[in-house]
Structures are given as C-alpha cells and as structure tokens.
Ligand SMILES: Nc1ncnc2c1ncn2[C@@H]1O[C@H](COP(=O)(O)OP(=O)(O)O)[C@@H](O)[C@H]1O
C-alpha cells in the first residue's frame with residue numbers, strides 16, 4: 079500500500095513537474111509573443127508620429143505660401159485703388175476739356191458759318207478790326223512821343239523852378255544830444271514851425287558896463303532849418319531835387335560845413351546818409367528813364383583835399399600818382415588826371431567805394447578820424463545821359479563834399495606841420511565862402527584859384543550849377559561859440575546878394591528872401607525888382623514861383639508874355655544904368671528865358 083502511494087505520489091510529482099515545465103514554456107512563449115507585439119506596436123507608433131510631423135510641416139509651408147499670396151493680393155488692391163483715383167481724375171479733366179472743346183467747336187462753327195456766308199458783314203468786321211489796330215498803334219506811338227516830350231518839358235520847367243528857387247541854397251541841421259545827458263545843452267529855438275526856416279540861438283552870458291549880466295538872442299534864417307529830431311530821410315527829401323538836376327545835366331555841389339563832431343560825416347556818408355541815398359535814387363530814376371529812351375552811364379571818384387594837395391581815396395597810398403585838375407571850359411566839365419574812376423554799374427558799388435576810401439584813409443594816417451576832420455573829401459558822380467529817340471545828350475555832375483572841421487584853430491600856439499595844416503583849413507574854408515559869396519553877388523571875378531577845393535569844383539560852382547550848403551551845428555552849450563560862428567558863416571553865404579542890391583532903401587537890412595513874401599503879383603514883383611536893380615532871382619518865395627509856374631503851364635502865350643516883358647525890362651534897365659556887368663548879367667538871364675520860351679514853342683508844334 080505504501081509503495082503504491084509512493085508511486086502515485088511520484089507519478090503526481092512527475093505530472094506536476096511536467097505541468098510546470100509546460101506552463102513555463104507556455105509562459106515563455108506568451109512573453110515572446112507579447113514582446114514581439116510590443117515591438118510591432120512601437121514601430122507602428124513611431125512611423126505614425128513621423129507621418130504626423132511631416133504633415134504638420136506641409137501645413138506650415140502651405141500657410142506661409144497663403145500669407146505671401148495674400149500680401150501680394152493686398153498690394154495689388156492698393157495699386158488698383160490708386161490707379162482708379164488717377165483714372166477718375168483724368169476722366170474729370172477729360173470731361174472738363176471736353177466741355178471747353180465743345181464751346182470752342184461751337185465758336186468755330188459760328189466762325190465757319192460766318193466765313194462761309196462771305197457776307198458784307200464779314201468784310202466790315204475785318205476793316206473795323208484793322209482800323210482799331212491802326213488806332214491803337216497810333217495812340218501807342220503818340221503816347222511814346224508824348225512821354226519823351228514831357229520829359230524834355232519837365233527838364234526845362236523843373237530846372238527853371240530850381241533856378242528861381244535859388245542856385246545857391248543854405249540849410250542848417252542841428253544834431254541830437256549824444257553821450258552824457260549831463261552835458262549842458264544850449265538854448266536853441268525854432269520859432270517858425272510852418273516854414274521851418276528859422277533858428278534862434280541864445281548867446282553866452284555877458285556882463286555889461288554896469289556889471290549886469292545879459293544874454294543876447296541871435297536869430298538866423300535859412301532856406302530850411304532841421305531840428306535834432308529830423309532824420310536823414312527827410313533831409314534827403316530836400317536835396318533829392320538837386321540830385322534830379324544832376325541827372326538832367328546840371329552840375330551840383332552839396333557841402334557839409336561845421337565844427338568837428340557836428341554831424342557832417344553822419345549826414346554825408348553814414349549807411350543812410352546822402353551819398354548812399356543819392357546813388358540809390360539815381361539808380362531808380364535811371365531805371366525809370368529807360369522808358370523815356372534815356373540811357374545813362376555813371377562814374378564815381380572820391381578825392382581828399384589835405385594841406386592843399388589832392389589824394390585819390392580809391393587808390394592805396396603806395397600806388398598814388400600826382401593828381402592834376404583839367405577843366406574843359408566849353409563843356410564845363412572837369413577831369414582829374416591819374417585819379418581812379420569807378421563805373422557804378424550795380425547798386426552796392428557805392429558801399430564798396432566808401433569802404434575802400436575808409437581803408438585807404440586809415441592806412442594813410444594813424445589817426446584816421448583826426449585826418450578826416452582836417453581834410454575835405456569830395457565824392458563826385460559823373461552822370462552822362464543819352465536819348466536814343468531825340469538824340470539829346472546831357473552830362474551832369476553831383477559833388478558831395480564833407481568839409482574839414484570849421485573850428486577856429488589858433489595858429490599861434492601851433493608850430494610847423496600843424497600850423498601849416500591849420501592855415502590851410504582856414505584858408506580853404508574862407509575861400510569857399512568867398513567864392514559862393516561872389517557868385518551870389520553876381521560878381522564878375524570869382525576867386526576860384528584861391529584854394530585847391532574851389533579850383534577843383536569850379537565847374538560845379540557858378541553858371542547854371544546848383545549849390546547847397548549844409549551848416550551843421552552841435553546842440554551843446556560848450557560849442558555855442560562855434561555854433562554862432564558857423565551860423566554867421568552860413569548867413570554871409572546865404573544873404574550875400576542882399577548887400578549888393580541898390581543902397582537906396584531901408585529894406586537892405588531885411589533878408590532879401592523875405593521882401594517878396596507879400597507881393598500879390600509875382601510878375602509885377604519881378605518887374606519891380608528888375609527896375610530897382612536886383613540882379614538875381616534867387617530870393618523869390620515858393621509862393622511867387624508857384625504863381626509864375628502856374629502862368630507858364632496855363633499856356634504858352636502866358637509864358638511868352640512873361641519872358642518877353644522880362645527881356646524888355648531887363649534890357650531897358652541895363653540900358654538906363656549903362657553898366658557893362660549889369661548888361662551881361664541881364665542878358666544871360668534874358669537868354670535863358672528866351673531859351674525856355676523856345677523850348678515851349680517846340681513843345682507846342
Ligand atoms: N543826426 C544825428 N543823429 C544821430 N547821431 C548823430 C547825428 N549827427 C551826428 N551824430 C553822431 O555824432 C558823432 C559825430 O558826428 P560826425 O558825423 O562824425 O561829425 P563830423 O563829421 O562833423 O566831425 C558821430 O558819432 C555821429 O554818429
């Protein structure tokens with residue numbers, strides 16, 4: 079029994095072992111199987127993932143292509159839009175053109191109809207047009223001729239008017255107070271603000287014999303007095319007429335006289351002074367005169383008279399040659415040999431000239447300011463005009479002179495060079511005064527040769543020339559004596575003719591210019607003056623002149639009458655007196671009037 083069970087147990091054991099082995103093999107198989115399946119799965123997943131990535135990339139690519147395409151489309155759209163606006167505009171323009179063309183077509187059609195009609199109306203219309211054109215051409219030519227003639231007439235009348243106003247005029251300018259406000263100011267008064275012709279100076283205090291202190295008031299009267307408020311612009315307004323005369327072929331001299339520091343250089347050559355203003359006006363006028371067939375050449379030179387010697391301010395000192403004065407008696411012109419002339423062909427040339435002069439002056443002297451106040455400087459503009467239509471020619475000169483300081487320098491204290499310099503200034507200023515005085519008095523002999531300055535300017539002083547003397551004064555009390563002496567000098571120059579008229583009347587003491595103020599009839603006044611012995615017309619007032627000019631412009635008969643009766647009166651007067659110089663003076667004046675009447679007759683033709 080025991081063995082059987084043992085066998086059974088062994089059998090079981092073996093069966094168990096076999097089952098175990100079988101199970102292990104099956105397990106192993108199953109594991110293999112599973113591992114295999116896992117690998118297969120892994121492979122499958124990997125490949126699917128790669129596929130997905132690829133398709134993602136493809137999508138990205140597609141999307142960016144879409145974007146590019148989209149951008150291109152957008153820009154296409156923009157272009158199309160712009161094009162559309164442009165086309166719209168073109169279309170609008172075409173519509174407008176079309177409308178106007180339609181109008182033109184209608185007009186042309188009307189013209190075609192008119193032309194086709196070949197009617198009388200057509201030829202009438204042409205001849206009317208032709209007539210109108212001829213008329214327009216004729217009146218244009220007439221206007222041109224009138225313009226040219228008017229200019230000729232204006233020249234005659236304007237310069238006659240200037241002459242009647244006086245070929246010698248004297249004006250006074252008082253400069254403003256400058257620098258320290260504590261400097262005592264002189265008592266200057268301008269009593270007559272209507273004519274602006276008077277100045278009253280309260281003199282320095284004086285003790286009389288009884289020990290009482292008194293002050294005298296000195297009244298002066300000139301053609302015009304400019305108070306300190308008056309600017310260069312207004313001053314130029316007064317002298318612009320003389321600049322016009324120079325353009326019309328006359329010789330003109332404008333002087334600035336006065337003590338050093340009184341404003342001579344400021345008035346003449348500061349940037350808004352008379353020299354730049356005169357040249358500006360000349361340029362402008364020359365431009366306007368082109369219309370009236372006048373063309374001008376303008377030349378300028380700048381000369382310094384120092385110690386009775388001439389120096390060219392436009393040439394550096396080291397290149398200077400000796401300057402020599404040459405006068406052409408017949409043409410009344412003056413040339414200075416070896417002196418540089420500058421053609422003034424542009425508006426800023428004058429500024430360059432002034433700068434050049436300033437440069438040469440400061441090289442010539444260490445103290446250029448001092449030198450310039452001890453010398454005269456003469457700025458000369460030569461103006462030559464020619465008229466292509468009338469073949470008239472005129473040659474005028476404008477001299478702008480900044481004189482040496484007039485302060486009375488005592489020669490006693492000075493020695494050597496300084497004394498010579500002082501004497502030369504005193505002499506030349508005195509001889510300038512003498513020359514103007516002699517001219518005003520109508521003297522036969524004019525002492526031009528007494529100084530270099532008067533000799534240089536001789537053709538611009540006297541005859542038909544026009545002279546303006548500006549006397550400049552300082553407003554300060556410290557300068558009172560110089561002020562009085564300057565004003566006295568100016569008075570002597572201004573009223574020189576008063577002392578030479580007939581001695582038989584008390585009116586001699588009244589400045590001549592005042593005597594005719596109340597004359598009712600200027601022609602009668604004129605005649606009375608002639609018969610009473612006055613030789614010059616200078617003192618007539620503006621009122622008289624206005625009346626005379628009015629008569630002249632009223633008609634040629636009137637002008638002829640005045641001139642004719644004047645000529646007769648002058649001849650009668652000269653005959654009565656039997657004085658040769660009077661006869662000469664009278665004849666000269668008479669001839670001038672006759673010339674004027676001739677010019678008028680010519681205009682009337
Ligand atoms: N009307 C004026 N207005 C302003 N300043 C003036 C006037 N006149 C002169 N001056 C000044 O006074 C000073 C002296 O004048 P300036 O022309 O040199 O005198 P002059 O040439 O007579 O010696 C200068 O500084 C100048 O600028």
Ligand SMILES: [Mg+2]
Nearest residue numbers: 342343450451
């Ligand atoms: Mg000066």
